[in-house]
Amino acid sequence: MANFLKTNRIFTPVRKYGWLFTVLVAFGGLYEPKLGLSVLLIMVGLLITSFFNGRYWCGNICPHGSLYDRILLPLSRNVEIPAFLKSKTFIVLFFVLFMINFVRRALVAFQAWGTYDFLDKFGFIFVTTYLVVLVIGGTLALLTTPRTWCQFCPMGSMQIAVHWLGKAIGVTQKTEKKLTISDKAKCRNCGKCAMVCPFQLKPYLEFSENNQFENINCIKCATCVKNCPVGILSITLSTAKRGRKNS
Numbered sequence: 001m002a003n004f005l006k007t008n009r010i011f012t013p014v015r016k017y018g019w020l021f022t023v024l025v026a027f028g029g030l031y032e033p034k035l036g037l038s039v040l041l042i043m044v045g046l047l048i049t050s051f052f053n054g055r056y057w058c059g060n061i062c063p064h065g066s067l068y069d070r071i072l073l074p075l076s077r078n079v080e081i082p083a084f085l086k087s088k089t090f091i092v093l094f095f096v097l098f099m100i101n102f103v104r105r106a107l108v109a110f111q112a113w114g115t116y117d118f119l120d121k122f123g124f125i126f127v128t129t130y131l132v133v134l135v136i137g138g139t140l141a142l143l144t145t146p147r148t149w150c151q152f153c154p155m156g157s158m159q160i161a162v163h164w165l166g167k168a169i170g171v172t173q174k175t176e177k178k179l180t181i182s183d184k185a186k187c188r189n190c191g192k193c194a195m196v197c198p199f200q201l202k203p204y205l206e207f208s209e210n211n212q213f214e215n216i217n218c219i220k221c222a223t224c225v226k227n228c229p230v231g232i233l234s235i236t237l238s239t240a241k242r243g244r245k246n247s
């Protein structure tokens with residue numbers, strides 16, 4: 001069985017206190033449904049950042065991520081993520097069902113368009129969604145590992161799709177920062193980067209020829225960077241891009 005370590009993943013104030021937003025929307029929204037409308041800003045933010053920088057949002061800004069890493073990590077069993085929850089079939093199926101349910105509920109809310117009730121009804125969709133993510137994601141976090149929900153989170157899937165678009169039109173090559181190893185020869189193959197990774201990735205086994213970790217599921221959280229005993233990891237722009245700059 002793989003060995004996973006619980007280490008600090010909180011390196012910024014956003015990651016330290018972001019979870020308060022989740023609690024505010026999920027519970028406060030039950031009394032003031034308009035609070036749910038603030039989730040629209042979250043969606044805009046994650047779509048913009050993913051276009052330029054992959055799943056950066058998941059590792060650095062997501063309020064649910066903050067809840068999982070700050071509040072639930074100490075309580076989690078922190079064991080291996082069940083393989084089926086990471087499978088493409090499950091991820092796609094979950095995304096489709098999520099979107100069907102969201103559109104169905106949005107259509108009902110839009111029947112109140114033009115009335116004062118509309119904002120409450122529309123906002124309440126996001127409130128209940130946040131509550132469901134808190135309950136399901138939180139339960140999975142306790143029983144498995146904090147970032148299990150993130151494996152099939154529909155917002156994560158949307159980020160992967162938008163990142164693909166940014167990559168296809170050549171934007172990410174100039175803007176995306178990736179986990180980078182300065183010198184592969186100095187790597188001790190100790191696997192510490194894999195043991196502390198919230199997504200249970202194995203960067204030390206997958207660095208590309210240009211010394212970067214190309215896995216789209218890397219959320220650029222820098223936990224491995226802080227824990228590498230040799231200090232050879234960083235999160236930097238594409239080495240090809242830097243090479244062009246320096247030439």
Ligand code: SF4
Pocket residue numbers: 059179193196197198199200201203213217218219220221222223224225
């Ligand atoms: S590989 Fe490193 S930066 Fe990427 S998700 Fe894992 S710990 Fe975070």
Ligand code: SF4
Pocket residue numbers: 181186187188189190191192193194204227228229230231232233
């Ligand atoms: S933690 Fe550093 S030294 Fe250890 S395997 Fe990962 S990159 Fe190599």
